[in-house]
Amino acid sequence: MNLNLHIWRQKNKDTKGKMVSYQVNDINEEMSFLEMLDVLNEDLLRKGDDPVAFDHDCREGICGACSMVINGRPHGPTRTTTCQLHMRYFNSGDNVYIEPWRAGSFPVLKDLTVDRSAFDRIIQAGGFVSVNTGSAPDANEIPIGKEIADEAFNSATCIGCGACVAACKNASASLFVSAKISQLAMLPQGAAERKRRAESMIAQMDAEGFGACTNTGACAAECPKSIDLTNIAQMNREFIGAKLTSELV
Amino acid sequence: MALDSKIPDGPIADKWTKYKFGLKLVNPSNKRKYDIIVVGTGLAGAAAAASLAELGYNVKAFTYHDSPRRAHSIAAQGGINAAKNYQNDGDSVYRLFYDTVKGGDYRAREANVHRLAEVSVNIIDQCVAQGVPFAREYGGLLSNRSFGGTQVSRTFYARGQTGQQLLLGAYSAMSRQVAAGKVKLYTRTEMLDLVVEDGKARGIVTRNLITGKIESHSGHAVLLCTGGYGNVFYLSTNAMACNVTAAWRAHKKGAYFANPCFTQIHPTCIPVSGEYQSKLTLMSESLRNDGRIWVPLKAGDSRPPADIPEDERDYFLERKYPSFGNLVPRDVASRNAKYVCDEGRGVGSSKLAVYMDFADAIKRDSQKTIEARYGNLFEMYEKITGEDPYTSPMRIYPAVHYTMGGLWVDYNLMTTVKGLYALGEANFSDHGANRLGASALMQGLADGYFVIPYTLGDYLATIGHQDKISPEHAAFKESEAIVTERINKLLSINGKFTVDEIHRKLGLVIWDYCGMSRSAEGLTKAKKMVQELKHQFWTDVKVVGTNEELNITLEKALRVADFIELGELMIDDALNRNESCGGHFREESEVDGEAKRDDENYSYVAAWEYTGENQPESLHKEQLTFEYAKPSQRSYK
Known part of the structure; x- marks a missing residue:
């Protein structure tokens, strides 16, 4: 199949970007979406042009690196990661618009590559159980x-890709944050730090500039790992409970 | 230099305990005076960074990813072994040790493997305490399953995403130390050189992948937790960015590379569908517990699988290996799949595939049960191939999955460069010539959580906290200059071949001649081909753009340059080892089509020393002795 691609090109975080159109031909329907972009990049390279930069790694839907908005939807038309999207979902002659995650807290670094380190900082704020190596009881x-x-596993299955943020009109990170808070709130191991965790992680989420949650559910609808909206409800419960008896000063 | 593995004396069950007591300790208030560099943030790296920081050391952790959570450990599916014997089925530390040495075809070091089996039980405790949601029974206790090549159920798992859950556990422990200020995290930063001065590892030179800035980082010790080199084959189940550069740069600075030809070909992967293919996807080998592997009895039978009656199918593993059946170790399963395809009995459009059929399991246990066991794997298969494995059998074919070879390390995990350590898949030590399923996660975490925190202290206490050089030292400046020159050279060639084109060619050569089956004739030919590719790369590769930007082509080029050199060493190693063992099958060394190991001549670790550009590497042998697990020819019949 032949496709008309329209891709966000931006040299670095300090320059303005724009959509640029490319044509790719003879695309096989067995290819993954990223393999289609590999074909484009090889073409660009041979012409001496700069290939399109995008994050990707495992290409089996688990590392969470790939991150692009395809025709207006994070990870494209099916509920999966971009690397697990295959070209059989497209038809010859289609126009395909490819953009990076759009969120103030995920600045574009180049083309389709964004900076998601805000997620790491939220986990650092409390997304763990404080147990030193060697001090664990028998499993x-x-x-x-x-x-x-x-x-707990269902919540823990989040891959940290950020599609929830990209899908949300407010660029809220609630689904990501709530998945970790819920996982650990459900488990006895997480009980001791439950309140502190909810307060710290939510404070960090706010400090990173993510928007507020208005329960539209776009995040859960686009999540490639089917993280459920009930996690957000659980997070809100945790937060209110923690605030009423706050341990933080 | 003679290799000293530092294996402690005494009975195997006491070695580690006694050895730990003899190791020097760093005073608690002095630990903060030491800086430790950890390269890689997968299971081994994140576990080491967290554990060392908890002890009080200052850790600098480096990853080329945007986040430590992306490390390829995350993709491990099946599970992690531990000698808990929760199932009361006869497992023990000794049995796990024995199985691992035997599974490795008697090319691993006994003492290391026993230690691995000992600490395996602590790993499960640690992970559960972190909140890792392992599979459980209704009574609330942990669930186990049996896994390729073993006859006890000792594998702990979290659906088909065990690696993800373990990595997120280690990542969370490390994140806690980042918040505590004890780990400084460098993301999108790639190590491009090791700095050695006065015979000791002093630090690393890195490239910032966003700005291109070349930087020096100094420390008292450097830990390489950088994974394996399976991407030398271009197509493998490794993630796209997995590479050998950190280990290879260390090799060129004096770290011996051990058993590079020992690579593992995993039997159950989704077959290649075309030239554009960028990577291969593994289907967890746990599927072999319920899937029956077969091909048509007659060559050239292209009927759809449902139309082939039972008596015209060949369940070749069950037929040849009645006692292990579909659960034979990985190398045996892979090789036999190759044989039936070589006979023209392969299936699918490429004819390079065999069926893995769940029809009997679904009939026996119900579709719901199978779904609960393998739901996400079936879904993944359907997404990639567009076929439903509940109604028609999966097509699978072997693919490169893991590398047992790696940097040579002693019992302390120290390489032949003082102060340089290698952990996890980056070292060679525990899996011999073949790794058993569910043992990679175990080894990565064992090294990071429970070995290095003890052995590193001994070295640090010996050198003292003042034995460190500044990143302004001439040794760092020299390394920075070499790295910069290499980058400039690549950017200036402006030839006709893309990096991927050359990498793909390299992969094919290694796969064809140094893959599942190897011969002296083929290897000799391959060596020449790799040398030609090296020449082609350095004279005719095309890398566009500049260093001072996010440059994906330059990143790849730097990695492929090192893969080419490694490829040649793999071939040398395979040529030298004129025996069949584990994943290494030499056509000259077989009986009735089965691998024939040669203990008399090859019961050693081949450790290669770099001797200079375009010079043959020199071979050092570490003789292996087997006091407990006595070598026998592996038989799974």
Whole structure:
């Protein structure tokens, strides 16, 4: 198939970007979307042009690196990561618009590559259980019912790609933050720091400039790992409970 | 230099305990005076960074990713072994040790493997305490499954995303130390050289991948936790950016490279569909617990699988290896898939694939049960191929997955350069010639959480905290100049071949001649081809743009340059090892089509020393002795 691509090109974070059009031909429907971009980049390189920079790594839907808005939707038309999107979802002659995540807290570094270090800083604020290496009890001394373990796993499966932020009209990071808060709030291991965690992580989320959550659910609708909106409800419960009896001064 | 593995004396079960007691300690108030450089933030790197910071050392952690959480450990699916014996099925530390040495085809160091088995139980405790959501039974206790090549259920798992959950655990522990100010994190920063002065590792030279800035970082010790080199094959299950550069640069500064030809070809991957293919996707080998592997009995049978009756199918693993069946170790499963395809019995459009069929398992256990076990893997398969594995069998083919070879390390995980350590897949030590399933995660975390925190202290206490040089030292400046010159050279060639084109050619040569089956004739030919590629690369590669920007082509070029040199060493190593063992099958060394190991002549670790540009590397041998797990020819029949 042949496609008309329209791609955001931006030299670096200090320059203005714009959409640039390219034509790619003979695209095989078995290719992944990123392999289609590889073809474009090889063409550009041979012409001596600068290839399109985009984050990607595992190409099997788990590392969370790939991050592009395709025809207005984070990761494109199917609910998956960009690397797991295949060209069989496109038709010859299609116009395909490819943009980076758009959010003030994710500045563009070049082309489709954005800076998502805000997510790391939110985890650093409290997305952990404080246990030093070597001080753990025997694993089976902490029994956890299968249903709870499964629920915690569902929250823990977040890959930190940022599609939730890109999908949200307010660029809110609530789904990402709530997934970690919920996972650890459900588990006995996380109980001791539960309140402190909710307060610190949410404070950091606000400090990074992410927008407020207005419960439209666009984040959960686009999440490639199906992180559920109930995580946000749980986060709000945790937050209110923590604030009422705040440990932080 | 003679290799001293520093294996402690005494009975195997006591070695580590006694050894730990004999190691020097760094006084708690002195730990803050030491700076440790950790390169790579996967399981080994993140675990080491967190644990060392908890002890009080200052850690600088480097990753070329935008976040430490992207490291390729995240993609491991199946699980992690531990000798907990929660299932009461006869497992023990000794059995895990024994299985690992045997599975590695008697080319691993006994003492290291026993230590690995010992600390495996602590790893599970640690991860659970961090909140890693392992699979559980209704009673609330941890669930286990059996995994390729073992007869006990000792594998802990988190659906098909065990690596992800373990990595996020280690990442969270490291994040806590970042917040505490004990770990300084450098993202999008790639190590391009190791600095050695007065015979000791003093630090590294890095490139900022956004600005191109070349920088020096000094410390008292350098830990390479940089993973394996499977991407030398171009197509592998490794992530796109996985590379050998950090290890290779260290090799050129004096660290011996051990057993480079020991690579693991994983039997159950999604087959290649075309020339444009950028990487291969693994389907966890846990699938072999329920999937039956077969091809048509007759060559050239291209009927759809459902139309091929039972008596015209060949379940070749069950037929040849009745006691292990579909659960034979990875090398055996891979090689046999190659054989049936070589006979013209392969399936799918490329004819380079075999079926893995779940029909019987679904009939026996219900679709719901199979879905609960492998749901995400089936979904992934369907996304990639557009076929539904619940109704038609999967097509699979072997692909490069893991590299057992790596930097030579002693019992302390120190390389042949003082103060330079290698952890996880980057070292060679624990898996011999073949790695058992669910042992990679175990080794990465063992090295990071439970080995290096003990052994590193001994070195640091010996040298003292004043034994450090400044990043302004001439040794750093010299390294920076060499790195800059290399970059400028690449940017100036402006030839006709793209980096990927040359990399793809390199991969094909290594796959064809140094892959599942190797011969002296093929390897000799391949060596010449790789030398030609090296010449082509340095005279005719095309790298556009400048250093002072995010330059994806330059990043790749720097990595491929090192892969080419490594490729040649892999071939040398494979040529030298005129025996079949584990993942290394030499056509000259077989009986009735099965691998024939040669313990009399090759029971050693081949450690290669770099001797200069375009000079043959010199071989050092570390003889292996087996006091406990006595070598026997592996038989899975």
